[in-house]
Amino acid sequence: MKATVFVLAAFAPMVLTQSTLCGQYDHFSANGYDFNNNNWGKGSATSGSQCTYVQSTSTSGVGWRTTWAWAGGQDKVKSYAYSGRQIEKKPVSQYKSLQTKTQWSYNNTNIRANVAYDLFTAADVNHDTSSGDYELMVWLGKFGDISPIGKSQGQVNVAGTNWELFYGPNGQMQVYSFVAPNAMTSFNSNLKDFFDYLTKNKAFPASTQNLITYQFGTEPFTGDKTTLSVTQWSAEAS
């Protein structure tokens, strides 16, 4: 009996967690990737909490998950828990490729939240990384009656998908958000194509705007306890 118990324990499935981030700005870095629980907007909630769990990191990609529940502050973002790629900051025009790949799922989609890339650019290469002169968002998922900053500019085709493009200001920052027609839970694309689209069609100044962040995560507004699992995320910048 004793031996059996020992064998079962040895083969019990293990969920390895490299780091648990529950504080407002708890963060972790490894293998060229950063993670942040980033509960920047939690003050607008009447209740709730969020923790982010880093599960695996290697130079070829990362796995992580974040669990949250937020109530109140209906149209306010509570957080942006993310995985980020550490990059050499330089003008967007000098990147040949911003190839990235992900697989993700939400275990409860009766929520109001997005799943999105967030990239800031700034003329000043030393600009604070919590904002920029421009923000490029690529929404792979949109759950509930939420929408990006600004107004719809209609459908645009980039990297083989018809996205709805939104544009508007957030303070001093100009925000472009490409929203997927349906949740894209598997995604493998070159984000340089989105900057090329903006350069060609929206006069985005790619030769003077430095890429300062390269992140992927989720912006919850409200919802009961739910988990975003990012089984795989990798991002290259060259």
Ligand SMILES: *[C@@H]1O[C@H](CO)[C@@H](O)[C@H](O)[C@H]1NC(C)=O
């Ligand atoms: C989603 O997963 C979390 C734990 O990670 C759990 O607490 C929650 O109940 C799950 N939600 C659903 C709808 O299964």
